[in-house]
Amino acid sequence: MSIRKKIFLHIGSHKTGTTSIQRFLSLNTEALSDQGFFYLIPNPWPLVIKTNGVDFAHNIKTEGFDIIDDLGHDNIIISHENYSWLSDLRNISLLKKSLSRFGRDIKIVLYLRRQDSLAVSQKQEGTKWIDCSLAYGHDISALPSELSSRAERYLDFYDKVRLWADVFGEENVILRAFEKGQLKNEDVVDDFCGLVGIEKNNSFRDVGRVNESISRRKQIILHASRQFVGERNKVKDFMVRYIVNHSADDDEKLLPSRAAAIEFYEKFKEKNRLLNDEYNITNNKFLFDEDFSKYPTIENNNIELDYIVKTFTDMVGSLVNENFDLRSVVDKDLAHILRDIALECESEGDLSSAYRIMSKASSIKPSGHFIKKKLAYYKLKLVQEDGN
Template structure:
């Protein structure tokens, strides 16, 4: 039985992939320090993103969730068997983790998909089989920054008929992201009800809010691991520049008639090439649009500030670095096409 589970839940687009790359690369070294990273809960490829936690916790009727489908769960019988196997495998791993006082886990979809009290109760029950206590670690990002990063990710996975600023009521162009994705106060309140506010460690994903400006080192410090024991701190899942985004968005539209697997294969190859030459922060909101978007969540942010950051005047710092462009024309298309052809031929 571990003294405590240390559970990192995102939010999405706050460096979670970098955390998981670090866990994957350092699983043995962390275990030597007394921090056990379970393999039975990760993806089949061994990457330390504990997706089985989400598949286990979701309500019984959510059988169409892609993480459940990924783990072969499509009906009630398979779900029951999956939960039984997950519990047994975790117990077996925990029993063999002698000398470890802590279990370290990470999955960003816990904050965005596990949205009901009963689902959190499922998660809590699973962790209680091997841990005495649970501490939740969560990172929050200014909603305007989160939106820009999420837009980049949406294009990288195939969306094309979408707007940077979503109309949450319009499923055709705004349905690529849900409003609750940005509602930090409601999400954290639900987690606090289940695990206790004293066990929810909230950090701000801002340059001045992270140790050394790095989420991996910040998380290590928060769990009482000295970051200086390690030398490499990865930065994964970086974005494309605005012109490359625009190009890929148009390509996604052209690939829409293909079978999903064929389109994904082509898109992934193109992204690999673009990421070699066209990394960047992507499209930017204007200052006024950014302020208007964040203002929609003023009450949510204020509830977080009052509970976890009472000494701050506002939850997030005032933004003064928003670009003055919304959708720059893709005047770089010819150079991007040349780059792709040179790489492919």
């Protein structure tokens, strides 16, 4: 067994160009090999998420690292943003113990993004992925109204870095600020290559834009429907796939107000300063650039009911192209989702919207007794209102 290898464990953070880095490494295996690098995607996967529906954690499986001993490359790169969720010293120590069998020189690479900006992006990712969903919730807002303990631990960069440094050694933790002015050529792929010693030349293929954010409207409708849909089921998967890939109606992003973003960021400033004092990451006192001009004066979290109804209508129509088994499951649950949204409108006194949405539920499930009963009730009440 050789322990002369140098291992780079790139642990994120989320939404810091990690997908671009991984795509670049996957596209350029031959060019990387020519320079003595190997991009390892362990099999079985080391991070196994477990959840009780309220919180989540990761089990660590290290068998996928065993192949390192058979690789004829001096430099091994392992990359995944979910490593940055780890907050259990035992799990991080297990990683160190496993990787140390193959290399004494192990570097931890972590990109850091200003907490308000990172939380906005992670909350958006919660429309798709269960970890961010449980950590940031589904308030109809760009930032969570209340920060979960899981999210708070994640965004506390000082404690996070101290945890990894205590296990791997402070000198082996490489930190970079994910800001254009801090990155080589203002590009995270170029920056990462420079950090690990990859010399980009004409033999390397570049990657385009990947993992782009979804629009304000799409994000709001996915957040709003999650209470009716739940997690880890065919309906949720279908809805996310359909809405995310739906033709773009606008490019506007869901953003908090400037004041809300600043207030959110203020919670982390002092620990950012402590981290920057120890690692000298940037010349900014509090680590990050503090320009908040990208945020609007007022949060843009409103959405037109007509858009919600049209989206669900189009989504139901698209089921024609789905296989029958999935379609029968989704049709049934979509009717229930629309029914519950209609009841929500009723509870808020909006009977007109309740009637329109319940009508759509009835078109999906015409045999639904409760739906028909509610439709008759709404129709009667609306006629009475018109008469008055």
